[in-house]
Amino acid sequence: MARVTAGDRPASAAVLIIGDEILSGRTQDVNTSYIANYLAQIGVDLREARVVPDNEEAIVEALNALRARYTYVFTTGGIGPTHDDITADAVARAFGVEIGEDPRAIALLRERFSKAELNPARRRMARIPKGANLIFNSVSRAPGFWIDNVIVMAGVPTIMQAMMDVVGPQLVGGPPVLVETVEADGVPEGAYAARLEQIARGHEGVSVGSYPSFTSAGIRNQIVLRSRDAALLASATEAARTMIASLQKENAG
Amino acid sequence: MARVTAGDRPASAAVLIIGDEILSGRTQDVNTSYIANYLAQIGVDLREARVVPDNEEAIVEALNALRARYTYVFTTGGIGPTHDDITADAVARAFGVEIGEDPRAIALLRERFSKAELNPARRRMARIPKGANLIFNSVSRAPGFWIDNVIVMAGVPTIMQAMMDVVGPQLVGGPPVLVETVEADGVPEGAYAARLEQIARGHEGVSVGSYPSFTSAGIRNQIVLRSRDAALLASATEAARTMIASLQKENAG
Numbered sequence: 001m002a003r004v005t006a007g008d009r010p011a012s013a014a015v016l017i018i019g020d021e022i023l024s025g026r027t028q029d030v031n032t033s034y035i036a037n038y039l040a041q042i043g044v045d046l047r048e049a050r051v052v053p054d055n056e057e058a059i060v061e062a063l064n065a066l067r068a069r070y071t072y073v074f075t076t077g078g079i080g081p082t083h084d085d086i087t088a089d090a091v092a093r094a095f096g097v098e099i100g101e102d103p104r105a106i107a108l109l110r111e112r113f114s115k116a117e118l119n120p121a122r123r124r125m126a127r128i129p130k131g132a133n134l135i136f137n138s139v140s141r142a143p144g145f146w147i148d149n150v151i152v153m154a155g156v157p158t159i160m161q162a163m164m165d166v167v168g169p170q171l172v173g174g175p176p177v178l179v180e181t182v183e184a185d186g187v188p189e190g191a192y193a194a195r196l197e198q199i200a201r202g203h204e205g206v207s208v209g210s211y212p213s214f215t216s217a218g219i220r221n222q223i224v225l226r227s228r229d230a231a232l233l234a235s236a237t238e239a240a241r242t243m244i245a246s247l248q249k250e251n252a253g
Numbered sequence: 254m255a256r257v258t259a260g261d262r263p264a265s266a267a268v269l270i271i272g273d274e275i276l277s278g279r280t281q282d283v284n285t286s287y288i289a290n291y292l293a294q295i296g297v298d299l300r301e302a303r304v305v306p307d308n309e310e311a312i313v314e315a316l317n318a319l320r321a322r323y324t325y326v327f328t329t330g331g332i333g334p335t336h337d338d339i340t341a342d343a344v345a346r347a348f349g350v351e352i353g354e355d356p357r358a359i360a361l362l363r364e365r366f367s368k369a370e371l372n373p374a375r376r377r378m379a380r381i382p383k384g385a386n387l388i389f390n391s392v393s394r395a396p397g398f399w400i401d402n403v404i405v406m407a408g409v410p411t412i413m414q415a416m417m418d419v420v421g422p423q424l425v426g427g428p429p430v431l432v433e434t435v436e437a438d439g440v441p442e443g444a445y446a447a448r449l450e451q452i453a454r455g456h457e458g459v460s461v462g463s464y465p466s467f468t469s470a471g472i473r474n475q476i477v478l479r480s481r482d483a484a485l486l487a488s489a490t491e492a493a494r495t496m497i498a499s500l501q502k503e504n505a506g
Contacts, residue, residue, distance in 0.1 A: 020462050023299045024430075025289030026477060027464070029282070032304065036278030046276045048311070049304035051285070054462070058301070081443040082463040083450035113443070121446030139467070156465060177277075190334040190366070193374030197336035209273050209307070210335040211280070212409060214392070224279060 010174040010228070011071040013039055015049040016062055018077035018087050019155055022051050031076045031160050038164055043173035043228075044072065054078060059090035067094070067150050072171065077155030079144065081121040088145070091152055092129035102128035105143050112141040137162040175228045180237040184210075184221040187247045195243050196223065203236040205229050263427040263481070264324040266292055268302040269315055271330035271340050272408055275304050284329045284413050291417055296426035296481075297325065307331055312343035320347070320403050325424065330408030332397065334374040341398070344405055345382035355381035358396050365394040390415040428481050433490040437463075437474040440500045448496050449476065456489040458482050 015035050021027040032049045039046050047070060052058040059078075066073045078087030092099035105126035106118075113122055125142040128134065135144035135151070137159050144153040144163045153163040184192065189212050200208040206227040213220045223240050227233040268288050274280040285302045292299050300323060305311040312331075319326045331340030345352035358379035359371075366375055378395040381387065388397035388404070390412050397406040397416045406416040437445065442465050453461040459480040466473045476493050480486040 020460060020479075021464055021477065022285070023289055023302065024432075024477075024479065025286055025291075025293055025299075026432075028286045032275070033278050033281045036276055038278075040278050046278075047306060049270075049276065051302040053300060080463070080465060082446045083453055084462050117443070119443060119447065121450075122443035124446070125443075156467070158467065179277075179279075190370070190372060190375035190378075193335045193377075194372065197374075200336055207273060209337050210333070211274055212333065214409070214411065224274070224277075226273075226277065 011044040011172055012047050013044050013072040013074060014047060014066040014070045016066060016073060016075040017049065017051040018054065018059055018075055019051070020053045020084070023053055030157055031155070034157065034161060035074050035164065038168060040177055042168060042171060043176045044171060054084045054086060056086055056090045056093065059087065060094045063091065063094040063150065067148070071149060073150045075150065075152050076160050079125065079142065079152060079154055081124050085124065087152060088127045088129060091147065091150060095129060095147060098130045099127055100130070101126045102134070104134055108134070108136065108141050108143050135163045135166050137166070177226050177228055178230055178233050180225045180233060182223040182225070182237060182240045182244055184223055184244045186219055186251060187221065187244055188219055189221055191247055192243060196240065199236055199239045199243065202239070203232055205232050206236040208236065264297040264425055266297050266299050266325040266327060267319040267323045268299065269319060269326060269328040270302065270304040271307065271312055271328055273306045273337070276306055283410055284408070287410065287414060288327055288417065291421060293430055295421060295424060296429040297424060307337045307339060309339055309343045309346065312340065313347045316344065316347040316403065320401070324402060326403045328403065328405045329413050332378065332395065332405060332407055334377050338377065340405060341380045341382060344400065344403060348382060348400060351383045352380055353383070354379045355387070357387055361387070361389065361394050361396050388416045388419050390419070430479050430481055431483055431486050433478045433486060435476040435478070435490060435493045435497055437476055437497045439472055439504060440474065440497055441472055442474055445496060445500055449493065452489055452492045452496065455492070456485055458485050459489040461489065
């Protein structure tokens with residue numbers, strides 16, 4: 001299977017979600033979040049996500065923009081047997097390669113469907129762009145595929161996840177991004193923002209985010225720190241923890 | 254407040270989700286789905302969604318691409334008091350307008366914060382690009398804003414939703430898209446794909462999607478039909494329902 005080396009920089013990635021059902025609000029996308037977590041663990045930076053409709057122009061344009069820019073592009077959706085499943089054809093067009101029925105894909109489908117069941121609609125699932133490698137999945141047998149730096153997966157979350165399990169070990173990532181979370185219960189963001197900014201400035205290489213949430217129990221803010229450098233991350237986390245503890249003490253006092 | 258007319262074509266929209274927390278997998282985005290449902294009801298077509306990190310270049314580039322293409326662009330995230338909240342500055346840069354502390358926004362913040370509490374970090378939430386109109390929210394008081402065709406909202410879902418309630422009535426939509434769902438329990442997609450395609454081809458102006466799901470109870474596929482034309486939609490829905498019923502009968506027989 002094609003391997004893409006990331007060079008000196010950490011491997012980067014984009015997700016391209018294909019499907020009218022996400023943009024109409026019918027379906028809540030959960031694939032982006034799953035892929036994001038998966039990639040974080042293997043040290044691949046997810047830098048962008050896009051959702052486009054089941055429209056060939058839109059898919060081709062987004063795919064060409066993203067594949068030129070990132071180490072990997074993961075697509076989900078549009079590889080089933082119905083007329084609105086047009087991802088494989090759009091990918092072939094984006095790459096300017098031919099597409100046709102792939103005997104390897106037919107063989108996989110035959111594990112699930114009898115000769116009579118394998119009608120023209122189901123055979124559509126064996127349309128694979130030339131030069132692509134298949135991605136097996138144990139759930140539905142209908143394969144995804146991998147062409148150059150683009151990884152094409154199903155939209156149904158369980159099937160997509162089965163495909164990620166096949167693809168994941170072949171991705172070239174980097175050291176995983178380490179994450180620390182500092183709970184800032186009871187301290188509003190505006191009370192710690194200035195000091196948090198100082199901590200962020202003093203620790204280049206650590207990304208520092210602040211995430212407010214309002215629960216019935218009151219303010220439950222979290223400060224999230226991320227870095228590939230464990231020592232730097234520990235230092236920034238300690239600084240944030242100390243700062244929040246002192247504000248909590250002030251509040252209680 | 255600026256009104257954007259959609260001309261003859263249905264109003265279109267894009268969503269731009271801003272935030273490292275979505276791309277790291279920490280937070281499941283639910284704003285896209287909420288906005289999608291909201292827009293569908295008022296007849297605005299959501300055509301694209303993007304997620305970008307808290308990075309000014311990335312925000313500016315995505316915003317300029319989207320605002321040139323769609324009637325409305327809705328952003329969420331990055332308008333709080335911390336150093337990673339850079340959306341307002343990025344929007345100003347995208348439009349090439351100045352940004353500064355807006356006295357109207359300060360007045361809103363003063364409804365929540367005492368003079369002493371309104372520290373420099375919290376005053377950041379009053380930074381508004383020149384020429385923008387404020388979007389009030391009853392939850393946190395910190396306003397969103399509306400500049401040209403770009404609507405800038407908070408990332409916290411409850412606050413974003415409060416802002417949508419203010420913005421919604423001022424959007425110029427069209428006739429809402431009507432939706433029908435045909436349950437295809439027990440019938441696999443591959444068994445109805447060819448006939449469904451015929452129905453779709455026979456009803457131009459109706460978008461026909463097929464959404465498989467595999468539950469412990471078996472196959473629970475749904476066919477979703479959408480159109481602005483009620484009569485056309487009814488005809489396509491009836492055709493799909495009849496077709497599925499006949500397949501279910503065959504299966505049972």
